[in-house]
Amino acid sequence: METKPDIDFSSVLASSVHDMKNSLCLLIQSIDRLSEQAQEQETSSELAKLHYEASRLNTNLLQLLSLYRAEKSSLPVNIEEHHILDIVEEIMTKNQLYLENNQINVDLDIDESLSWYIDIDLISNLLNDIFINAMRYTDSRIKISAKVLENQLMICIEDNGPGYSQHMLEQTSMTMQDLNLTNGRTGLGLFFAKLIAKAHQNEDQSGKIELKNGGELGGSQFILTLP
């Protein structure tokens, strides 16, 4: 009988991501312990950078996996009702070390009782990715606000940095096929964000993202709208 090696790339990918994330998990926890003991400012700041890069690596791994799945079929979503403030608070906790070390102030404008219908994993990853970007480019302030407008949820993350480049602003208006994926990480992140937003559907509407400059803080402004 003839047998071909039966490799399912999806499961190979899933299991290596699993391994990599186990390592990352231990790595991040070690960094945390070290930063608690760190005395010097310089050490703390190096550790904060290390922590930040490790989190980014993690985000990338998750995106990779989701994108691969999305290519095979439509991105599977599990829509449930969640409190938006819970999600945002967790993102801030995750990035606390970096925020403290870089003295970034985050303002929140989200009602405690505000809840919406989302896939919590996908939306958390999306917002975390955008938040990480904001932390990197902001001068000192970030604001996250959320409200329901015309039966759609709108979440806005803005900062007082230099804002998005013209190239980035143009990208959101393009279709997915037009996106230049060879153009570095930002492209992939946006592509991912669009995919996730689009996968959130209700009745005839689907979610979308929007990039702007200006807003309340004068820097970049990322707006996610979900039906």
Next chain:
Amino acid sequence: MSDLNRYQNKKFLIVDDFAEFRTSLSNMLISLGAKEIDTAVNAEKAIELYQKHKHDVILCDYNLGDTSQDGQQLLEELNYREILRKDSIFIMVTAENSIEMVMGAIEFKPDSYLTKPFTKQSLKTRLDKVYEKKQYLLPVLSELNKQDYISAVKVCNQMLKSKHRYASNCLQIKGDCLLRLGLYQQAASVYHSINKQRPLLWSLIGFAKAQMGSGHFEQANRYFEKIISLNQHAVNALDLQAECLLALGEDEKAFEVLEQAVKISSKSISRLRLYADLAVAMTQYSIALMYYKKVIQLSKNSVSGNEEDIFKLLNTYINYIKTLNGSQLSKSKNELQSYIKNYQQTHKSDLQFITALEITKCIYLHYLGNEQDVTNYLTSICKNLTSLTDTRVFLKEQLSYFINHFPQIVQSAPIIADYCKNHSLIKSARYDPLLANKLYQQGLIAFANNKLIEAADNFRKASILSPQNITIALLLMTVLTRICEKQKQSQEVMQIIENCVRTIKNLDPADQRFTLFRKNLKTIRTLLAGK
């Protein structure tokens, strides 16, 4: 309570097969103020520890290695054994939240999924959130701990009077309780109110279940179709859809739906068993054999035993052999013979098992044309049957199979035929599931008006016309149990109840109907003990 000392007096259980994670998670908990922390390397150890200490918080890795059940199976096991306190916090730690994992957990969901990597602070934030929710819901949860679903619904109603952030959780619990109580109309209206606002997976499934309970299998089927089109991984919805299709007499479609479900997940024993049963009905014997073998393998250590599946396997072998020729034929014959020989050896002191095995041999020898041996075995079966004081379910099933499929053999053994007749093991020739559903609905109306005898009569007729319908069997059992409580139970009623149990017993314990089933069983046991 100050969040600083919140976890000081709480008992924690960490379940992870990876030593480094156990240590690292322990350290995190210690720094959050925890003092009592137990650790377990696998599901088995975790159950043992939880049973002893009833921890307040369980942090369980989803992946527990190849030799253990996974985290989800652990959570289910704790629920099935009715040992998990509803106010205990169960957090599933995962490397990534795959849709398959999340969808496999619709019935027993952990309180939260915590994705690796996480920091001490993220762990605390998450724990705090779940803790606060459980604190708020505590009045309902303690009723659930007592399995007092009527009171739980009352508390939910009280809580729903004022607006709060856990209103949706309250509604979910309320719907679930109503399903468990068999109050399908009320359950439907709870779920409907949610679906009107925004159809969610749980409220859609809940509504469809309520429709099933009300005997509206066609509507329920349409809902399940919708659910699956929204989420093709909702394997539980596929199981229920298959059940609806069977209740509508659409066996072939049911088989296709289950085929899809088995592809997604082959963890649930009841799913595999039903798939194999349907494969037999579709004369797909090789598929049936494969899945009966899986079922027997998976249920090896279960308390309920797997004798029934063993006989299904052996009987299917005979059917399979009839379709073969050449080298395949002799190979399969050898396989069957070695199975028989093995089981004979391992169960030699179990007279009931040996008797059931003799039935299989009769059928096989009859196929081989060896009528003299058939007669010898029939004599032996008769002798055994008269000496047995009671018969276990698998032997009854085997006798039922025998008389319904091979009446020409049983004909020459009046003792067997009489036994089957006295125990209502002979299936009615009339099979009309659609009429059965109508009668069932009429029975429900009578039941709601407390006309127990009329309800029982309708349910009984319905169950004869659609003997495999679990919903009908459950309500028949429920109303008969109620009647038995009021007046003296007769032998005849007990016989019918026993047959209901045979239909319901393979119900997945995760199903809300299992609660009503278990409650009926308890009542009957108490009645019998008091006799």
